[in-house]
Amino acid sequence: MSTEAAQRPPSTADTAATTVRVIRRDGAVSPFDASKISVAMTKAFLAVEGGDAAASSRIHHLVADLTGQVESSLLRHAGPDTALHIEQIQDLVELVLMRGEHHKVARAYVLYRDERAKARQVAAPTKAEASINVRAADGVLRPLDWGRVAHVVGEAVAGLDDVAAEPVLTEARRNLYDGITADELALAQIMAARTLVEQEPNYSYVSARLLLDKLRGEALTYLAGSPTLASQNEMAHRYGGYFRDYLTRAIELELVDPELATFDLGRITAAIMPERDLDFGFLGLQTLYDRYFQHHDGVRFELPQAFFMRVAMGLAIREDDRESRAIEFYELLSSFHFMASTPTLFNSGTTRPQLSSCFLTTVDDDLDSIFQAYKNNALLAKYSGGLGNDWTPVRGLGAHIKGTNGQSQGVVPFLKIANDTAVAVNQGGKRKGAACAYLETWHVDIEEFLDLRKNTGDDRRRTHDMNTANWVPDEFLRRVESDASWTLFSPNEVPDLHDLYGNAFAERYREYEAAAERGEIKVSRRVRAVDLWRRMLTMLFETGHPWITFKDPCNLRSPQQHVGVVHSSNLCTEITLNTDAEEVAVCNLGSVNLLKHVTPDGLDTERLERTVGTAVRMLDNVIDINFYTIPEASRSNLRHRPVGLGLMGFQDALFELGLPLSSDAAVTFADTSMEHISYYAITASSALAAERGRYESFEGSLWSKGILPIDSMQLLIDARSGDALDVDTSSTLDWDTLRETVRTQGMRNSNVMAIAPTATISNICGVGQSIEPLFQNLFVKSNMSGDFTVINPHLVTSLKEHGLWDEVMVSDLKYFDGSLGQIDRVPADLKALYATAFEVESKWLVDAASRRQKWIDQAQSLNLYIDSPSGRKLDELYRYAWHKGLKTTYYLRARSATHVEKSTLRGTDGKLNAVSATPAAAAAPPAAAPAPTASGSPSPSPTAAVPAATAPDAVPPATPPVAERPGPKAEDVDFTATDGAACRIDDPDCEACQ
Template identity: 75%
Template sequence: MTASTAAPAAAPPALRVIRRDGSETGFDATKISVATTKAFLAVEGDSGAASSRLHHLVAGLTDQVVAALTRHPARAVHVEQIQDQVELALMRGGHHKVARSYVLYREQQARARAHDGGDTAAADAPVVHVTHPDGSRAPLDRVRVAAVLDEACAGVEDVTPDRVLAELDRTVYDGITADELAQALVLAARTLVEREPAYSLVASRLLLDRLRAEAVSHLSGTRETPDHATMAGRYAAYTKDYLRHAIAIGLVDPELATFDLDRVTAAIRPERDLQIGFLGLQTLYDRYFLHERGVRFELPQAFFLRVAMGLAVREVDREARAVEFYQLLSSFDFMASTPTLFNSGTTRPQLSSCFLTTVDDDLESIFGGYRDNALLAKYSGGLGNDWTPVRGLGAHIRGTNGVSQGVVPFLKIAGDTAVAVNQGGKRKGAACAYLETWHVDIEEFLDLRKNTGDDRRRTHDMNTANWVPDEFLRRVQADGEWTLFSPDEVPDLHDLYGTAFAERYRAYEAAAARGEVRVHRTVRAVELWRRMLTMLFETGHPWITFKDPCNLRSPQQHAGVVHSSNLCTEITLNTRAGDEGEVAVCNLGSVNLAAHVTADGLDADKLRRTVTTAVRMLDNVVDINFYTIPEARRSNLRHRPVGLGLMGFSDALFTQRIAPGSDAAVQFADRSAEALSFHAITASSDLAVERGRYASFDGSLWSRGILPLDSLELLAAARGDGELDVDRSSTLDWDALREKVRTQGMRNSNVLAIAPTATISNICGVGQSIEPIHLNLYVKSNMSGDFTVINPHLVRDLKDRGLWDEVMVADLKYFDGSLAEIDRVPADLKELYATAFEIEPRWLVAAASRRQKWLDQAQSLNLYLAAPSGRALDELYRLAWRSGLKTTYYLRTRAATSVEKSTLTGTDGRLTGVPSTPAAAPAASPTAGGPAVPATAVPITAVPATAPDLDPGRACSVDDPDCEACQ
């Protein structure tokens, strides 16, 4: 077979190709076929027997390239873009050796052209005209472009303006619009990120240049393009103008105009604009900055100042506190949650992240619950709904003498409500339904996220979670029976936990055996457990959360019962239905742990300062907050809970050279959480002296001198021998703090909760929450688009050892962002940069157990299994229970192919993030805030009869497991 025999795809009409010298020619798909065939022949040789296979293979690859080039309308493409797509098709098809050879050949040719002086497209390029908004045309101002690139690259190592300019010349065309030109500059830098992560910062600065022009021009009414240096001198004046305009059009609270604006704007640090990474700035641009008819007029430092002023509006010295809050936010030492960032300082300051409700067993409460969900979700709240009180299928309805259809039909409506009210159009609405394991509808509840069955009894867009009592796990361990009840006949089980629940539950079982309970069903506990794990594996739901530790360790046992967690399983607060009901509210923010460590360890003094200010900011939210329903206001003002968490845990490990799967990582999780807890509790107690104790303090565990560490003994006493294995060690002066809390009181009923931080960690440019690194190289997809993400710590280490080159990039793509199979990477780097699926999950549970002892609430803990089986799942979740965890979040299992093997460069101004393997049906949405992600069937190994017997199916296996619902 010769190169010319591969059948070319149909040439797209009117598409032109830009040569390297800037001239244009017609598109010819045959050239793609020829080049691709030559690449295969160079690696695999010329085999007549394989000629037919190669012919069809090349034809298919050519079709893929043509389809990619014509997916979005464009008048012309550069020859390098075509070659990028060829590389993408080869990598996506798994032809790694051929793609690698192709990459090296391209590099050799590029070096040869540079040596011969033949790569002079920029110098010899024809004149390009730019079309301005008024329709006028002018030659491309290359002087300004060069100046912008020089400014964007200033102070950034390993980047050059020339490389970006060369990429730009590949995409500009005569007649390009001014907006397209600005986008092309950003895209030019983005295409270089996979080979040099520092270009992400260059891309961010180029986007910032575009944003400055957009914002300043909108406010002034004339077209302006200020550079950073000019803007630095104008930032204070701009901020005052921006606030006046935002107030005039009804977006910002007029109260902000009463601040001493000279004083607060003098604190603005314009240079911090230049420190925001591209993903962070693009996220802010798309979703957070204020806009008028789609035009952004809020710059980053003005945004952080607006949020800070909104949080300081009721302080005595408002200006001083606003500056203090601004410094914390703009430095990325701490970041408030997404609702706070969205709404602080606006005319509707709904700043709280999470709302927990209990739905009672009557239609008024059920439909009132839908209404509450809609009102709470409208302003970006995430919802956790306790549905356990609603009677089950077959239960008697006294008012009509009918039979209940159970809780499931009502859940269907709740899920549809969350979708319809999509958090004010800023992100998808999200809710999680909780049901206790003894509810007679629990088996139907497990099936809610399945893609088969009666769609009227499915909730494809709503998260679900099991609220599991300890008694059930004891029955599983003993291979005993488990009885299911309808809550209308056993109403007190809902409010009982620990020993009291176990005793009452056994009494109801005896009553059922005597025929005194109408609706009940007995199942084998291990069979129900097996089904719970099977559904968790297949659909990613329901999550497994533990009722008894949430209640036995709750500081607010005297004030009510924790009936559920929230959307992301880190909030554990009391709820109550009825006329005097309470909807639990939590106000979240996260410390950037990566900003509080050095190579020598934790910077305890800086952490103390950050936490003290952060707790004050979160406490302010309670008083400032715009409450959409009275039950939320009543609960929040009475208990004043906040949830201070952390992010950047993996980055902190890298800085200290600690491997994530190690005793040292577990110890750091322990010590960092201890310090966070100590300083947060101290700050809340000191606020109680300044502002007063929260209303329900008397009778709480705090009032009795029982801190989160001490509450472990309450759980241990209820569980008995062998059912709790938790480290009790500590290093700080907890005795003194116990006495301080007991005598001074607490300002907040709860102070600690570790949320997912998916979006705010993007803003800060660090790893999410407590997550291990998912991949070292991948394409991240969210509501702001597709982004190349590379672990910068890894790249820095590979550069130091002379290992960072084109082949390493290709190998990282091929091996799905993992170092394990790349022979030339040293063992110490493989251990340090092990990805989530390469870490034994017991390490993640061990680290989470150490954190949990310090938390008065919980943590969003994802669990990862590279080779899931019934035995593995059974052992993992029993370990989580024995380790004292209050909740777990998503189960992640590895897909057959989990990272796009691509050049990551598209022709449409966006990065390419197409799933590399198709799925027969969509899996459960991996996040409440993101689209459904295809999952891939994973083989299940044989398991013994005593362990859950899982069928092959789908789990929540995703390229980038973000949850954007909470933060």
């Protein structure tokens, strides 16, 4: 039955329906199923009234009522042996529609089965089309070549299932006019295919191939100097010549390093695979077109395979056998098995190869250092670097300034300038400049720091564009759980706290507290730890910031403890490297596409080993090739040589394996897949050390002692003695042999692994971001390239296999915001497998992250999702992450007042605008008890919730919960009462770091 019908109380008709049979036209007999009536009528209504938000809601309720009328009439006198002919049922449906005065719908109902079976035929150009002229790039009008249009569209659909040229051509015809430009003609075809994506995901590939035809014409015309077109088949034979012409022009324009021309171009061009141009989805190719391909005066002349080869050649430029390595790197990139980070893709092979992804800095407590930090931020951001700034050393509000005998205004005014610097340097328009400021929780300005992203208050003390993050020591969370006090200090009076961690920090911190009690410290303030914690969580929900990151796990498990301290993470919370006044930490990122390394039988470990080995070599090459904009970055990177190999497409791999994200099997897969990546990455770095030499600061590192990331977990366990640390330390591979190899042979890189968000490069590869759960199965993605309809192709394949993919399913997915949960005809196993982010309890995300973290020498960008948020839920979730040994967390995602665009794409230009401006609080549901997830798992409750805040601006408390273990009682905070919401998942700014 339909969802609405299922919500009615059981009736005699409902009972009878389970035994009544239906005789079909071919004589076959099947059980009566009222949901088929509902589906048929919904299709008829959609055909007449469309599917906009208002109509969709009305149709769902109306069809439920009409279906009930039909069902009641049919089954009123039915018995166990009753058989109904399908014609009887259809006659009654038509009668009920007519009685309800739905005359147009009734006619559509009679016709819709036949109409669905009819395929539109490609008609020859009409007389009107034959008179259409197209204005070419040179301004000359030429007759429309409809034959070529049909040929290009035919090429675009070739080899793809469930797509056809006819509907694309029919839709494209509607936008033709005499004098149409060549660009507009190409766009008409692209947009025609885009309108069909929500009905069939493979039309995304059709759209991409039509965009590719436009790009070919743009590039070839630019290089030839006159209008030049080539189909995909024709281009396959001229790619080699094109690549040489492209390279020559790019070097002339000083866009590409002239050294690339010295490669053996015969070998290089022979390795190019033009057919891989066809592997892009529309979102991926459009993103490359808008932001990555080389261009001159706005004209793109770099085709996809030339792009990948340029990047590969740039990374191989210092190899002994440059051609072989370039081809090896190209193979990995162009097949989507591995993708380098955005700065590497932007700049590899160019005259300014700034290839590194992330930069971490520490700002000292003097004006020279502070203003040097602004300059460094600008220079690092100029070529697409993401920034993480440690501001903890800067003295707090009210601290004495010896040079002027005055009082400090604290760190906040300086952060405002850092914010404006990030806005001003927007990375050449390719993506927004982005930085994250970190502050330790004991800093006296921490409460003002929490307010930086608020939309109210003094705007001179707000940073609306800069990310912020809390750098939280374990001692603070011990105080939270024991309901103890917490003392805030100005760092100029407690300077060594900045460099201490673990038990050493806790001991020294208590000494300073005693000194403050004795009046020996001028600037200090005591607060209740749980009040500050509550405020941190409240601000995190209200503004999306500051994020929660954990100082002690980052340092206790750092391989580089012997040469410095990790003072912050980066823009996306996955990098944990040492910084000081002399060294700016640098990390070079890339991600393995996990989907390409699984089969229905499990992980393809042989392929994964090959991919990881080549990927680590590529990342290590970045360090030597890199263009460093400041000397502190060069000095740090060449000394320690850190890289960050991560992964993407995690949930796509789970779809391939049939594993729901909210399952023990998925957590185990997260563990084993990361174990293999870790093993192969460490092996590859050690092999590079044998070939090229160890990194300079290797001696004294954990690596040099045979302590691998899995072993460093014990260091955290020891430091947390007496505190609950719920971690798994099991393994499956031969780590003993690798330990000895690393200890004796060394490592090429101080750090090897980090899981970045992959917000953009995963779009290029056509997979889900990083380790993220799927936001929705059907939604509109907004980024700097525009708005894109995104539909889960794995789901569509499964629904087709069950005979459930049709127009009504599309309507239902829109109506229920991309969720299967309330669509009755979808089997329970598919609902569990394709549960969306807010249907998956975040406990599962933390569990999987915990199992990964034991293998990673840095950290992972972990977004957390929460539906119907409350203070208790957030408190439990973030302390659960701490107890599970995580190093960092990233964005908190909460439902906002956004939804899937509830309108059909037919007859539009394919441009969707699904983001509502309505404040989240206005549309948020009232706080309620936690609902079970798709797997029925409860919410995480490792410890008691903490007491409610008593600060003046704390969120009002709601009903008290029951404590889960001995500890202070708590009260829920209803976050729906606030005036804001956590980071919106559909906010395009959230991908600034990628």
